[in-house]
Amino acid sequence: MAKIIVVTSGKGGVGKTTSSAAIGTGLALKGHKTVIIDFDIGLRNLDLIMGCERRVVYDFVNVINGEANLKQTLIKDKRTDNLFILPASQTRDKDALTKEGVERVLNELAKDFDFILCDSPAGIEAGAMMALYFADEAVVVTNPEVSSVRDSDRILGMLSSKSRRAENGQDAIKEHLLLTRYNPERVEKGEMLSVEDVKEILSIDLLGVIPESQAVLNASNSGQPVILDTDSDAGQAYLDTVERLLGEKVPFRFLTVEKKGLLKRIFGG
Numbered sequence: 580m581a582k583i584i585v586v587t588s589g590k591g592g593v594g595k596t597t598s599s600a601a602i603g604t605g606l607a608l609k610g611h612k613t614v615i616i617d618f619d620i621g622l623r624n625l626d627l628i629m630g631c632e633r634r635v636v637y638d639f640v641n642v643i644n645g646e647a648n649l650k651q652t653l654i655k656d657k658r659t660d661n662l663f664i665l666p667a668s669q670t671r672d673k674d675a676l677t678k679e680g681v682e683r684v685l686n687e688l689a690k691d692f693d694f695i696l697c698d699s700p701a702g703i704e705a706g707a708m709m710a711l712y713f714a715d716e717a718v719v720v721t722n723p724e725v726s727s728v729r730d731s732d733r734i735l736g737m738l739s740s741k742s743r744r745a746e747n748g749q750d751a752i753k754e755h756l757l758l759t760r761y762n763p764e765r766v767e768k769g770e771m772l773s774v775e776d777v778k779e780i781l782s783i784d785l786l787g788v789i790p791e792s793q794a795v796l797n798a799s800n801s802g803q804p805v806i807l808d809t810d811s812d813a814g815q816a817y818l819d820t821v822e823r824l825l826g827e828k829v830p831f832r833f834l835t836v837e838k839k840g841l842l843k844r845i846f847g848g
């Protein structure tokens with residue numbers, strides 16, 4: 580049985596696509612057959628972050644409209660076995676995703692995949708609602724700032740009222756908090772909310788904390804999910820996150836300011 584996981588946030592630009600690419604790659608690396616679907620109709624970012632934009636022939640909307648089948652449309656990742664991308668359409672028609680169409684595609688994917696990751700567009704309008712509607716679990720991507728936490732709270736409300744699980748009276752969507760762009764130095768200075776603050780406001784399970792990192796920018800510029808940069812702090816934090824998603828107990832890292840050693844303090848660096 581495939582697990583459908585939506586990566587959502589409410590607020591835009593908090594790191595959903597970055598996280599979808601990293602977590603999807605991580606799940607595939609762990610041996611689970613995984614597909615990442617780009618629900619961001621009109622924008623299409625996932626293929627850029629995954630470095631497969633030149634290989635897009637057909638897209639999600641083509642499959643829904645019956646203009647192409649999944650086999651023709653899914654892009655097999657060249658670096659990671661078990662990993663496939665379903666790219667978004669660049670159509671301007673925001674209503675191109677119908678509930679029936681999305682359900683049919685998800686049902687077909689569910690026969691073949693262990694994990695279906697839905698990279699949601701920002702906001703709480705139709706596109707974001709479609710991305711979360713069929714989810715079994717949700718990764719709520721949040722930055723440690725008030726506006727992001729507020730929008731995550733609104734999305735949590737949607738998850739518990741506007742999803743298929745809610746409408747059918749099934750078990751609730753399992754919600755996970757993923758705190759991204761975390762900067763311990765700024766937290767210490769009181770410029771950002773701390774992990775504890777965010778946990779307390781949203782009161783959902785903490786899945787991961789991804790530090791603010793230059794490695795994310797380098798990775799996205801080179802079209803490679805940051806989780807493959809195993810020397811980087813962000814890459815390691817995403818790996819920990821994937822292991823927690825798979826039920827492993829993994830201690831949290833990168834939560835505090837790295838204390839500089841004596842030599843570093845004297846000589847800089």
Ligand SMILES: Nc1ncnc2c1ncn2[C@@H]1O[C@H](COP(=O)(O)OP(=O)(O)OP(=O)(O)O)[C@@H](O)[C@H]1O
Nearest residue numbers: 591592593594595596597701760790791792795796
């Ligand atoms: N941990 C991080 N450290 C530094 N920069 C980051 C981090 N995570 C994401 N970013 C940067 O933040 C920007 C937004 O990231 P991303 O596109 O993943 O967000 P999004 O939530 O998918 O945005 P949208 O709502 O537009 O879909 C990108 O420039 C990305 O490189």
Ligand SMILES: [Mg+2]
Nearest residue numbers: 595596619624
């Ligand atoms: Mg995005």
